[in-house]
Amino acid sequence: MNDMTPAGAHKWRIAEIETLFNLPFNDLLYQAQGIHRQHFDPNTVQLSTLLSIKTGGCSEDCGYCPQSAQHEDSVEAEPMLPLTAVLDAARAAKAAGATRFCMGAAWRSPKQRDLEPVLEMVREVKAMGLETCATLGMLKSGQADQLKDAGLDYYNHNLDTSPEFYGEIISTRTYQDRLDTLEQVRDAGLNVCCGGIVGMGESRTQRAGLLAQLANLDPQPESVPINMLVRVEGTPLADTPALDALEFVRTIAVARILMPASHVRLSAGRQEMSEAVQALCFLAGANSIFYGEKLLTTGNPEVARDRALLDKLGIRAESSLAA
Ligand code: SAM
Ligand code: DTB
Ligand code: SF4
Numbered sequence: 117m118n119d120m121t122p123a124g125a126h127k128w129r130i131a132e133i134e135t136l137f138n139l140p141f142n143d144l145l146y147q148a149q150g151i152h153r154q155h156f157d158p159n160t161v162q163l164s165t166l167l168s169i170k171t172g173g174c175s176e177d178c179g180y181c182p183q184s185a186q187h188e189d190s191v192e193a194e195p196m197l198p199l200t201a202v203l204d205a206a207r208a209a210k211a212a213g214a215t216r217f218c219m220g221a222a223w224r225s226p227k228q229r230d231l232e233p234v235l236e237m238v239r240e241v242k243a244m245g246l247e248t249c250a251t252l253g254m255l256k257s258g259q260a261d262q263l264k265d266a267g268l269d270y271y272n273h274n275l276d277t278s279p280e281f282y283g284e285i286i287s288t289r290t291y292q293d294r295l296d297t298l299e300q301v302r303d304a305g306l307n308v309c310c311g312g313i314v315g316m317g318e319s320r321t322q323r324a325g326l327l328a329q330l331a332n333l334d335p336q337p338e339s340v341p342i343n344m345l346v347r348v349e350g351t352p353l354a355d356t357p358a359l360d361a362l363e364f365v366r367t368i369a370v371a372r373i374l375m376p377a378s379h380v381r382l383s384a385g386r387q388e389m390s391e392a393v394q395a396l397c398f399l400a401g402a403n404s405i406f407y408g409e410k411l412l413t414t415g416n417p418e419v420a421r422d423r424a425l426l427d428k429l430g431i432r433a434e435s436s437l438a439a
Contacts, residue, residue: 254273340371364397
């Protein structure tokens with residue numbers, strides 16, 4: 117396998133991916149950075165701002181998620197945000213320098229009456245000159261097309277972990293359900309944002325298994341969020357031992373090698389990460405971050421802190437690709 121292989125042409129086997137994971141750290145980062153430089157400006161990152169447009173009360177049982185109504189102490193369920201609140205947040209995100217605005221809802225899947233107001237949000241956010249992204253759960257036939265028609269650029273739907281570990285984390289929907297939604301998204305002509313979470317107690321082989329699933333999607337996802345588990349009190353995974361930071365950096369590097377043309381996002385978990393570890397993630401090929409003080413329900417570094425970090429590293433924000 118080499119970096120000249122077009123995205124999607126090579127089917128990655130878990131054993132090959134484990135070989136990458138097992139490389140000496142410097143060799144792995146050197147390879148990842150080399151591939152990164154063939155496809156991207158190495159000193160640029162894409163900035164996406166998240167907003168939870170419908171928080172809490174979710175029927176699913178995802179073990180990592182503070183929004184599941186099935187966990188004790190989950191976050192309080194709130195009604196959907198009004199359009200004006202969403203537009204205010206989008207305007208602020210744009211003014212702070214974000215180029216993409218991602219709207220998230222704590223749903224198993226949107227009902228048609230829930231989708232209508234979201235379509236309006238997408239139209240209006242797009243009209244501001246921001247790229248649009250939504251993450252609303254599983255989509256039924258036709259829903260992805262409606263989102264596309266409203267001006268949605270990206271749909272985020274994560275595989276979260278490897279098929280082998282998946283059953284330990286979620287019981288209310290199957291891996292195949294997720295793959296089916298990704299197919300609907302792809303068929304509607306939307307860009308696919310699909311990644312996962314590490315640090316949930318999975319093995320290195322299972323991390324390789326997640327990356328194999330992502331890299332073998334054909335075409336590969338345009339955007340790949342790699343989240344470090346945020347261990348939220350009250351969730352079943354709250355007491356999971358922390359994943360070693362350098363293992364997280366390795367995961368980013370392997371994702372970069374497997375998906376050379378995708379934006380790899382250093383996603384949740386940055387608040388608990390030192391600047392040095394984040395810098396290693398950029399060296400490993402991460403070229404996107406969530407930008408703004410909040411993820412969905414948990415914290416993210418402050419804008420001024422991120423600006424200072426990017427300045428220190430000589431990294432510029434990517435300009436908008438939106439038409
Ligand atoms: N409900 C929709 C769904 O599950 O597809 C959309 C929102 S859901 C919160 C989006 C993603 O956030 C999940 O797939 C998961 O990858 C990520 N996520 C949720 N809680 C997290 C946590 N505690 N740490 C890291 N990532 C998390
Ligand atoms: C993704 O991969 N990570 C984001 C976004 N897609 C929707 C969400 C992270 C959520 C972290 C926990 C929280 O803030 O609730
Ligand atoms: Fe619900 Fe999404 Fe959280 Fe799962 S990850 S509990 S589907 S909001």
